[in-house]
Amino acid sequence: MCDLAFALSLAAGxxxxxxxxxxxxxxxxxxxxxxxxxxAVNEREFIVKTNATNKDAxxxxxxxDRAKSLAVASGSGMTGSxxxxxxAEQSRQTALSIANAKDQRxxxxxxxxxxxxxxxxxxxxxxxxxxxxxxxxFMDVATSGLKNYGAFK
Numbered sequence: 001m002c003d004l005a006f007a008l009s010l011a012a013g014x015x016x017x018x019x020x021x022x023x024x025x026x027x028x029x030x031x032x033x034x035x036x037x038x039x040a041v042n043e044r045e046f047i048v049k050t051n052a053t054n055k056d057a058x059x060x061x062x063x064x065d066r067a068k069s070l071a072v073a074s075g076s077g078m079t080g081s082x083x084x085x086x087x088a089e090q091s092r093q094t095a096l097s098i099a100n101a102k103d104q105r106x107x108x109x110x111x112x113x114x115x116x117x118x119x120x121x122x123x124x125x126x127x128x129x130x131x132x133x134x135x136x137x138f139m140d141v142a143t144s145g146l147k148n149y150g151a152f153k
Contacts, residue, residue: 020132027130035123042115049108057101064094 067090 017132024130024132028127031123031126031130035119038119039116042112042119046108046112049111050105053101053105053108056104057098060094060097060101063097064090 068087071087071090
C-alpha cells in the first residue's frame with residue numbers, strides 16, 4: 001500500500017509544478033506583448049524620422065529652385081561670372097542638403113533594423129529565462145514525495 005504522506009506530497013509537488021508552468025506561460029505572453037509594443041514604437045519612430053527627412057530634402061529642392069528662379073528673374077546685376085557662381089553655389093548647397101537628408105534617412109533605417117533586432121533578442125532571452133526547466137520540475141515533484149515519506153505511520 002502506498003504511504004498517504006508520499007501520495008499527498010507527490011500531488012502537492014505536481015500542483016506546484018503546474019502552477020509554475022502556468023505562471024511562466026503568462027510571463028512569456030507578457031514579454032511577447034511588451035516586445036510587440038516596443039516594436040510598434042520603433043516603427044512609429046522610423047516613420048516619423050523618415051517623413052521628416054523626406055520633407056527636409058523636398059524643402060532643400062524647393063529652396064534651390066527658388067534661388068535659381070530669382071537669379072534668372074531679377075536679371076539686374078546678374079551679368080558676368082557672378083551670376084553663374086551664385087547659381088552654382090545654390091546648386092551645391094541644394095545637393096548637400098539633399099545628401100544630408102538621404103544620410104539621415106539611411107540612419108533612421110539602420111536604427112530601425114538594429115533596434116528591432118535588439119528588442120527581439122532581449123525578448124527571446126527573457127522568454128528563455130522564464131521558461132521552467134523540465135528536469136528541475138521533475139526533481140521538485142519527486143523530492144516533494146520523498147521528503148514526507150512515512151510521516152503517517
